[in-house]
Amino acid sequence: MEAVCGGSLVQTPCLFTKDSKYIFVSCGSDIRLVSIATAECVRVLQGHTAAVTGMCRCPSNFLQIYSCSKDGTVRLWDYSDAVCVKVWTGRARIHRLFVLPNFPDHFFTVHYKKATLASELYVHKTATLDLSDGVLVYKVQGAAQWSASPQGIHIAAAADKELHVLQPGDSPEQWYNHTVAFRTPLMCVAHHPTEPMVAVGDMKGEITVVMGLQAPHAMSTMHWHAHGVSALCFSADGTYLLSGGEDAAVVVWHVLARSKRFLPRLGAGVVQLSCNGDNSLYAVSQADNSVKVFDGSSLQHRVSVRGLKRAVNITRKMYTSGLVADPRTGLLVMNSQPGTLQFFNPFKDRHEFDFQVCDVPYIGRTNEKVVMPTLVSHVRFVNGGRWVVTYETRDDRQSVPEYRLKFWRFTSSSQ
Numbered sequence: 001m002e003a004v005c006g007g008s009l010v011q012t013p014c015l016f017t018k019d020s021k022y023i024f025v026s027c028g029s030d031i032r033l034v035s036i037a038t039a040e041c042v043r044v045l046q047g048h049t050a051a052v053t054g055m056c057r058c059p060s061n062f063l064q065i066y067s068c069s070k071d072g073t074v075r076l077w078d079y080s081d082a083v084c085v086k087v088w089t090g091r092a093r094i095h096r097l098f099v100l101p102n103f104p105d106h107f108f109t110v111h112y113k114k115a116t117l118a119s120e121l122y123v124h125k126t127a128t129l130d131l132s133d134g135v136l137v138y139k140v141q142g143a144a145q146w147s148a149s150p151q152g153i154h155i156a157a158a159a160d161k162e163l164h165v166l167q168p169g170d171s172p173e174q175w176y177n178h179t180v181a182f183r184t185p186l187m188c189v190a191h192h193p194t195e196p197m198v199a200v201g202d203m204k205g206e207i208t209v210v211m212g213l214q215a216p217h218a219m220s221t222m223h224w225h226a227h228g229v230s231a232l233c234f235s236a237d238g239t240y241l242l243s244g245g246e247d248a249a250v251v252v253w254h255v256l257a258r259s260k261r262f263l264p265r266l267g268a269g270v271v272q273l274s275c276n277g278d279n280s281l282y283a284v285s286q287a288d289n290s291v292k293v294f295d296g297s298s299l300q301h302r303v304s305v306r307g308l309k310r311a312v313n314i315t316r317k318m319y320t321s322g323l324v325a326d327p328r329t330g331l332l333v334m335n336s337q338p339g340t341l342q343f344f345n346p347f348k349d350r351h352e353f354d355f356q357v358c359d360v361p362y363i364g365r366t367n368e369k370v371v372m373p374t375l376v377s378h379v380r381f382v383n384g385g386r387w388v389v390t391y392e393t394r395d396d397r398q399s400v401p402e403y404r405l406k407f408w409r410f411t412s413s414s415q
Helices: none
Strands: 022-027 030-035 041-045 052-058 061-069 073-078 083-089 096-098 106-113 118-125 135-141 145-148 155-159 162-168 175-181 186-191 197-202 206-211 218-223 229-234 240-245 250-254 260-263 270-275 281-286 290-295 301-306 332-335 340-345 350-356 375-382 387-394 402-409
Touching (some): 022 290, 096 145, 135 162, 135 175, 206 240, 250 281
Antiparallel strands (some): 052 061, 073 083, 096 106, 106 118, 118 135, 145 155, 186 197, 197 206, 206 218, 240 250, 340 350
């Protein structure tokens, strides 16, 4: 059995092309090149056999990118022709990839070893196609989040309540490290593009900016998010810091002035953030398996890339309505956000539109409790798709249960 559509679009941060006309979006084991003007997929990079876990630009050729995958390989792509130029193979799953300009003949990979519960950073020579010849640079206990400065002068790992900062020595295999301790478990880390500065987000919604990266550290904090900060990203010039989390909003912080702007009510939690090379575009990857691109100055929405939406898993069964085909269009119909059905095109692997059965706004957690939403539990098409019957329920075990049966008639004039 093989998965042919419905892959995750938010497994890795998106990557803009140098001219910012296109954006790379990983989709399962594939990488899609999507036009920002039309939201259409213009090329697909195929070759990995497992989920893509990282992408980065090639420093020596702006028409090439590197990618890594859980299949244990690193690939170099020429995306103008959708051709794989080179493949490095190994046996261990790769969770992150760094290609640093100050080490042009090497690249770095991150592996998570379940046997030892440790994240390990390896360095590899580009001339050697066997990844098993890599040299272990550093090991962090636990599942760490990794980041590297664009100049390659620092690599950082956020694991549990510690920030590990690595600085290069005389060779790519030699790195010096020191550790910064925190009181709250860390969730994400991001590097400033030009300064020795790192930002980390923790589980309580607090952002800490560590400046200098050498002891003694200068540290400052910013706090707006009600829950954990799951994504951080500096703008290309380092003036702004973007943060996002479960509260379905992105905060654009001015790093020096500490002023902030907002992208509110995005409809789903934020899991990844990225910025293009001239600060004109921001890409927001969300928990509902969608990517939204916004203008960097006006914060106006530009384009969206939507895959198979992940239904809210309140009950044990995620897609409570099951899988139904629309007789008129052939689209697959299933649960989406609370109170909503999605129409998914399996042939184009694309989310076409949502059908709102009941008006349910996005509601985050109240303290640590999840608010029980209204769920569409059944849907049936009748009379060749001219009628739709939906059944929705809400039972939080505290108030009176709600059950509603609705009948919908298709009218071509309103479509």
